């Protein structure tokens with residue numbers, strides 16, 4: 001296929017430039033290079049297999065001094081020659097200030113370059129010779145005039161240019177107040193232009209060494225020029241502790257050695273490095289191809305609806321590289337051409353997979369058709385420019401630069417960067433990655449492998465799909481924990497989840513429950529590990545995403561040009577107010593709750609920063625809840641007791657620790673006494689409430705606390721909570737003249753009650769006792785004892801049965817009404833109840849409560865809009881732009897109202913000229 005194969009470019013009459021250059025005579029060292037070469041050798045640069053030349057098409061570059069074999073290690077630059085942000089921090093007069101302000105690595109390096117360059121001769125720091133050897137200009141976009149940048153209007157290259165320029169401006173705004181604080185620096189105060197030069201040098205020379213992820217300026221290696229067809233990168237060689245370059249081909253002595261600055265498109269090259277590779281020589285060039293559904297397709301509306309359902313528009317943009325086609329492009333092309341559209345196809349567009357047979361052919365044909373159209377427009381433009389482009393060098397004249405900009409603007413309507421791991425990169429600058437802090441490791445200033453690995457782990461952990469997956473698994477496990485009763489005895493599970501054919505829902509039996517720890521799922525090791533993983537994900541997301549967003553939001557960002565005001569507003573509200581004063585605008589904004597900053601005629605105002613902090617608070621609150629739950633699970637104690645009225649126990653006897661780290665609180669050694677247990681009934685006879693009157697007593701029996709507890713109203717004492725959860729019947733108080741147990745004085749006596757739950761044919765809460773009519777027989781086996789059986793289901797009535805088991809009657813305890821059973825009189829006086837208490841010690845509760853309170857507040861705060869307004873005074877005009885991340889319509893209305901409320905200033909009075917002046 002023509003477009004996946006770069007050799008097909010020969011049909012445009014294009015061959016690879018540069019790499020076919022004839023070897024040159026090896027030049028003698030020029031006078032101008034001497035200071036740099038002497039400095040390099042003084043700083044310990046070993047003899048090299050390349051030498052510096054000035055007479056190359058690209059300006060300076062490195063020539064092989066001997067035959068170089070492919071893959072042989074070239075260069076050998078020791079680690080201490082690397083200029084990293086950490087080295088710059090140590091050597092810079094602004095080091096302490098920059099360190100304290102935590103500015104990004106790029107800003108540290110740019111400041112160091114700028115200050116070194118400004119230092120007077122003789123007072124320069126040890127990097128002075130190297131910095132003086134850097135070019136005055138790189139040709140990159142930071143050095144372009146607004147008019148030149150304007151030539152990119154309407155292109156994606158414009159966006160990239162703006163991103164780079166905005167990053168520089170943000171860096172400057174951040175650096176300016178820091179640098180102002182410096183006293184006694186060895187150079188004059190640094191200006192915006194000084195720093196612009198510093199950043200421009202970084203953009204065109206900073207190297208990222210892929211294997212250590214370290215960014216540094218590398219003297220000597222930064223003399224290598226770029227060749228789009230080269231495939232070799234600078235890298236850190238751990239065994240030799242130096243920077244090396246393994247060439248991707250053999251070089252003759254005198255030939256220029258090239259490296260690759262990364263798989264970058266022409267526009268990226270132009271913006272960062274100030275040159276564009278010869279036309280069509282760059283296989284990494286990319287343009288955006290838009291594929292859309294065809295309106296003449298009879299299945300148009302079916303396909304459009306399917307795409308909408310799959311959350312997609314009727315068109316898709318694809319970054320197209322001459323040497324590769326993305327799979328989702330083919331999938332989308334297949335969807336456009338298919339005669340059997342379905343849900344699966346629509347939602348699988350962004351997935352991998354490969355197409356087969358006729359589907360693949362139809363998809364490729366469509367892509368080819370569109371590509372041809374796109375390429376025809378590119379090649380048409382190129383032919384006219386080719387001559388000019390082929391002659392480009394790195395000291396671009398204004399005219400040439402304009403020409404190149406036009407080329408980028410016309411030839412690449414939408415250039416999209418699509419490559420990985422470029423060694424020379426402006427990415428960290430544009431993304432404003434924070435300065436790396438070096439904690440030791442190989443090389444003098446590279447991040448340790450540990451740090452690289454740590455960053456990778458952080459990135460993985462903060463992935464949203466991972467966090468959603470973790471939450472989903474926790475939700476499923478919590479559902480299991482809600483359905484299956486927790487922390488019951490083994491016999492409970494054996495009874496309720498039998499094995500064999502009666503398994504619950506066909507597969508859940510007690511063995512599975514025990515093996516999977518579903519009987520205590522919330523303290524199971526894998527559940528706790530999952531909680532820890534979710535906590536790590538939340539923390540990673542906060543540190544890698546949310547906190548940087550807040551830091552960016554906190555920066556004051558002034559717009560210096562009207563275009564910038566409108567760019568900052570993006571799709572928000574923008575307007576130009578005639579005869580207005582930006583200071584009045586500031587006062588109006590301040591009156592509406594904005595924080596306003598004015599610098600010269602430029603205004604920046606914001607409100608609702610808390611809205612950006614809200615999500616961090618949400619994460620912190622969730623972490624607190626999880627920490628509280630985990631702490632409660634590990635350091636908690638729990639237990640259940642059944643205590644008869646009048647009975648007591650020491651808390652610690654009933655509490656068992658949930659893990660070895662759990663410790664009973666000091667109050668656990670006090671005693672709980674049950675003064676009474678009462679069941680309250682409604683008029684219809686149903687149970688209304690169970691009430692236990694409890695007292696906490698100390699070792700000497702003194703009452704420390706007393707409370708009547710009921711369901712949902714527990715007793716809380718020194719971290720111990722006693723819940724009313726159960727009841728039982730302990731004894732029946734009766735009088736039974738004629739029974740051998742009846743005391744002689746006729747007073748009532750107690751008969752213990754036993755639960756019948758689980759006895760054949762009986763389920764639920766039923767208790768019974770027996771009033772004997774005669775002393776127990778000598779041979780208990782031979783004859784059954786005679787007596788009255790009394791059965792109770794609740795505390796209101798009891799049923800009495802004769803010796804032969806037949807029903808005798810019902811009585812209310814305490815009614816004093818006797819009943820005659822088999823000749824014996826029985827009076828039921830009372831049922832003595834037992835209260836069932838559940839005891840819990842959960843030291844995590846305060847944290848969980850605090851977490852939930854925090855969660856409610858921070859969730860609300862997250863909904864606050866973060867609104868920003870920029871304004872710039874330009875003569876009598878004030879350009880205003882604003883945007884908000886939420887409630888955009890309300891914000892637009894509010895900003896419009898604010899703008900309308902700004903009083904119009906009287907226009908400046910132009911004195912009328914006198915007749916004499918006119919004549920004169």
Ligand SMILES: C[S@@+](CC[C@H](N)C(=O)[O-])C[C@H]1O[C@@H](n2cnc3c(N)ncnc32)[C@H](O)[C@@H]1O
Pocket residue numbers: 057058059060061135138139204205222223224225226227272273274275392393394395
């Ligand atoms: C890392 S420096 C290389 C050394 C540089 N030639 C010098 O004199 O310092 C990068 C700069 O070299 C120039 N450069 C590199 N490769 C080039 C190429 N293929 N064509 C034109 N200029 C190139 C650009 O000006 C770029 O900003």
